[in-house]
Amino acid sequence: MSVARGRKFTHARDLLHDLLDRYEQGVAQPVGYPDYSGFADVKAGDTFSRSIEAAERSGGVVRVQDIGRRRGELKLVRLIDAPLLYEHLRRTPSQQTASAVGDEMLSGLIIHPAIRETALSAVEAWSRNRKWSYLGIDDAVSMRNAVRLAQAIIEQQHLDLDYRTFSRRIVADSKALERLEGAVLQLVGAVLDLPPASSPRSAFAALGLERFSPPLLLSGRFLLDGVSVAPSLSYLGIAPSAMMAVSFDRRPDYVLTIENFASFNRHVLEADVDRLGLTLYVGGYPSLAAQKALAELAAKLPETVPFFHWSDIDPDGTWIFRTIERALGRQLWPHLMSRHLAETFGEATTRRIMLRKGDVGGSMIADLVNYLTQPDAKIMEQEQIEPKIPNRSDYFDGRPL
Numbered sequence: 001m002s003v004a005r006g007r008k009f010t011h012a013r014d015l016l017h018d019l020l021d022r023y024e025q026g027v028a029q030p031v032g033y034p035d036y037s038g039f040a041d042v043k044a045g046d047t048f049s050r051s052i053e054a055a056e057r058s059g060g061v062v063r064v065q066d067i068g069r070r071r072g073e074l075k076l077v078r079l080i081d082a083p084l085l086y087e088h089l090r091r092t093p094s095q096q097t098a099s100a101v102g103d104e105m106l107s108g109l110i111i112h113p114a115i116r117e118t119a120l121s122a123v124e125a126w127s128r129n130r131k132w133s134y135l136g137i138d139d140a141v142s143m144r145n146a147v148r149l150a151q152a153i154i155e156q157q158h159l160d161l162d163y164r165t166f167s168r169r170i171v172a173d174s175k176a177l178e179r180l181e182g183a184v185l186q187l188v189g190a191v192l193d194l195p196p197a198s199s200p201r202s203a204f205a206a207l208g209l210e211r212f213s214p215p216l217l218l219s220g221r222f223l224l225d226g227v228s229v230a231p232s233l234s235y236l237g238i239a240p241s242a243m244m245a246v247s248f249d250r251r252p253d254y255v256l257t258i259e260n261f262a263s264f265n266r267h268v269l270e271a272d273v274d275r276l277g278l279t280l281y282v283g284g285y286p287s288l289a290a291q292k293a294l295a296e297l298a299a300k301l302p303e304t305v306p307f308f309h310w311s312d313i314d315p316d317g318t319w320i321f322r323t324i325e326r327a328l329g330r331q332l333w334p335h336l337m338s339r340h341l342a343e344t345f346g347e348a349t350t351r352r353i354m355l356r357k358g359d360v361g362g363s364m365i366a367d368l369v370n371y372l373t374q375p376d377a378k379i380m381e382q383e384q385i386e387p388k389i390p391n392r393s394d395y396f397d398g399r400p401l
Contacts (some may be wrong), residue, residue: 055061093125162212243292248300
């Protein structure tokens with residue numbers, strides 16, 4: 001096997017294939033060099049030279065001789081006619097191979113148009129001799145499984161299942177999703193709104209791909225199965241499905257969902273010691289079970305009880321806000337989330353802020369979303385702000401003061 005050192009080769013065939021590899025990746029006239037120091041003996045060097053001469057006679061490449069004290073010695077080999085070199089090497093162009101593989105990969109699958117389009121972007125990458133989401137053309141079977149898993153998620157066949165059960169049911173391989181998380185997430189993201197910078201596990205949990213959802217933590221004055229929960233209890237953890245057992249003999253002044261556990265504890269222990277409102281810790285990206293629980297809660301309380309959400313001021317925070325807002329089906333107010341706070345307490349970030357705006361018309365988070373799309377926007381962790389009781393009077397004309 002030839003070893004390439006800075007495009008230097010000891011085997012002519014490897015050099016010639018490397019020229020085509022780079023041509024397929026978009027290099028117009030790639031070059032390769034002989035590795036004189038790497039030849040095993042004079043015979044190996046002669047064999048190399050004869051093979052390159054044969055390739056030149058085919059018209060696919062041209063040899064460039066050295067000058068000066070190495071005059072007459074082969075300096076480099078340049079590709080000048082890719083089709084002729086393909087023919088000389090009896091190699092099928094990657095574009096042709098990728099097209100055939102892509103057709104076979106998607107054959108017989110009934111899938112969402114956006115998933116098909118995204119899968120074809122993998123085929124396009126393969127046609128340029130590149131990988132897509134760590135999958136190369138030799139991984140076409142795995143890519144087909146990724147497409148099937150993504151389509152199954154779109155069709156909600158994943159609900160209330162764990163990774164391995166879901167994967168086994170869809171593609172008869174319990175570990176396939178674990179291996180293909182990134183690819184499946186890209187395919188699903190072509191159709192559904194996903195967290196902007198989360199791990200695949202948390203993103204899939206937000207879509208309902210988990211068997212056991214983490215508990216919701218509730219703090220306030222409420223009844224559980226008709227029994228009053230003592231206000232001296234800082235908070236109580238319940239399964240999201242137990243929200244139907246929650247009721248009220250006194251309307252809370254507000255409902256506040258909080259992303260961060262430290263902020264949740266500080267709000268409960270410092271800001272609302274009298275348990276005037278109902279405060280919930282949603283555990284970062286709210287799982288689908290948590291979203292359903294919040295919808296159940298919203299149905300129990302009248303519109304006169306305002307709902308608020310408190311997150312970090314960053315794309316993830318606005319995504320969580322929008323997710324909870326959609327789950328509630330009613331107006332949600334941002335708490336301690338505004339461009340003024342970001343400008344006052346936030347910090348600039350060197351990483352590019354990726355934000356999928358979507359339709360935020362009519363949402364109370366729209367102003368912050370628009371702010372975060374600006375190149376000089378600052379982000380802020382919610383722990384930087386002292387907790388306080390939420391109040392709609394903190395807003396003017398739909399915008400946080």
